[in-house]
Amino acid sequence: MALGHRTGLELVPAYKQGKAPEPGAGGGAFKLSSNENPYPPLPSVHRAVVEAAADLNIYPDMAAPELTALVADRFDVPASSIVFGAGSVEVASQLIHAVASPGDEVVFAWRSFEAYPALVRVAGCVPVPVPLDDAGGHDLPAMARAVTGRTRLVFVCNPNNPTGTVTTTAALEEFLAAVPAGVLVVIDEAYVHFNDDPDSPAGVEFFKRYPNVAVLHTFSKAYGLAGLRLGYAIAPAEVAANLRKVAVPFGVTALAQRAGTASLAAEAELQERVDVLIRERRRVHAALVEAGLPVLPSRANFLWIAAGGRTAELNQVLEEHGLAARAFDGEGIRVSIGTPAANDALIRAAAACRNALA
Numbered sequence: 001m002a003l004g005h006r007t008g009l010e011l012v013p014a015y016k017q018g019k020a021p022e023p024g025a026g027g028g029a030f031k032l033s034s035n036e037n038p039y040p041p042l043p044s045v046h047r048a049v050v051e052a053a054a055d056l057n058i059y060p061d062m063a064a065p066e067l068t069a070l071v072a073d074r075f076d077v078p079a080s081s082i083v084f085g086a087g088s089v090e091v092a093s094q095l096i097h098a099v100a101s102p103g104d105e106v107v108f109a110w111r112s113f114e115a116y117p118a119l120v121r122v123a124g125c126v127p128v129p130v131p132l133d134d135a136g137g138h139d140l141p142a143m144a145r146a147v148t149g150r151t152r153l154v155f156v157c158n159p160n161n162p163t164g165t166v167t168t169t170a171a172l173e174e175f176l177a178a179v180p181a182g183v184l185v186v187i188d189e190a191y192v193h194f195n196d197d198p199d200s201p202a203g204v205e206f207f208k209r210y211p212n213v214a215v216l217h218t219f220s221k222a223y224g225l226a227g228l229r230l231g232y233a234i235a236p237a238e239v240a241a242n243l244r245k246v247a248v249p250f251g252v253t254a255l256a257q258r259a260g261t262a263s264l265a266a267e268a269e270l271q272e273r274v275d276v277l278i279r280e281r282r283r284v285h286a287a288l289v290e291a292g293l294p295v296l297p298s299r300a301n302f303l304w305i306a307a308g309g310r311t312a313e314l315n316q317v318l319e320e321h322g323l324a325a326r327a328f329d330g331e332g333i334r335v336s337i338g339t340p341a342a343n344d345a346l347i348r349a350a351a352a353c354r355n356a357l358a
């Protein structure tokens with residue numbers, strides 16, 4: 001057998017990081033390609049990380065006891081159901097490895113988080129992508145129909161990356177009623193803090209009511225800790241036990257754990273930043289709609305411009321304005337909400353964007 005070859009890997013694209021920006025005509029350069037929080041860490045979080053750095057010669061506590069207790073308290077869930085990983089993308093991978101055997105199927109909406117199909121294939125499983133509906137949202141009835149005897153897991157990304165759409169509580173209830181109890185439904189809530197739709201479900205409430213629901217949370221977005229890699233699942237106890245088995249030992253650093261506890265202690269302060277980002281999202285959305293761009297309503301910290309066959313042209317215009325966004329060829333462009341200056345630059349580019357689409 002050829003060196004460096006594993007059967008099936010030829011189908012897996014390497015994950016592509018969001019592009020870095022080049023200065024545009026106006027001189028500005030804004031990275032809006034990875035849905036990062038534009039704010040630097042809070043001073044209290046920074047201090048906690050620096051303090052934790054004094055013990056870098058020591059392995060981290062794999063049970064993350066303080067952080068686990070805080071999350072358990074915050075959501076009123078058992079500590080035994082909480083499992084941390086190096087970012088929620090790692091926990092998503094672990095969830096697949098914990099519940100699905102090679103050849104089993106994993107259902108998800110498409111387009112959604114790019115990592116899903118790759119993680120599924122790396123686990124030797126079969127990705128079952130179900131097209132989004134015409135409004136860019138999850139087609140939950142079609143996803144329920146896509147579940148077969150081989151399905152072990154379904155990802156529901158709420159809000160959805162990259163379209164920013166949300167599912168309703170009623171639609172999720174119907175979906176869960178239709179899905180067999182042996183299928184784990186993972187509600188990926190990476191952007192939940194930005195979701196201000198009262199009709200959209202809180203994943204943790206569903207975890208409490210259904211024995212086959214898990215929730216994925218991250219510290220990368222609302223908490224602004226993307227660089228430290230910290231995420232977690234709240235999962236049924238038997239799934240959580242298996243997550244601990246498939247996890248690579250010591251995957252979550254002490255620095256990340258301390259930053260996580262300091263962030264939870266500063267939630268109110270962080271929420272103020274989230275509120276600003278939500279207000280900015282509304283402002284940018286209104287301006288882009290006003291300029292005639294096909295932009296979807298979003299409940300996340302990014303917007304989706306449905307540029308279709310004109311995506312490359314639109315991306316070119318954004319680059320000329322110093323804006324690095326995430327383009328999906330032939331489909332559209334996802335652009336993160338950044339600092340007011342970055343958002344202003346996007347709004348200034350809007351008329352040129354419309355011309356590129358005409």
Ligand code: PMP
Nearest residue numbers: 087088089113161190218220231
């Ligand atoms: N889920 C979704 C829907 C995402 O968009 C992302 C990040 N882009 C993640 C999970 C993973 O985030 P992290 O690994 O940084 O927690």
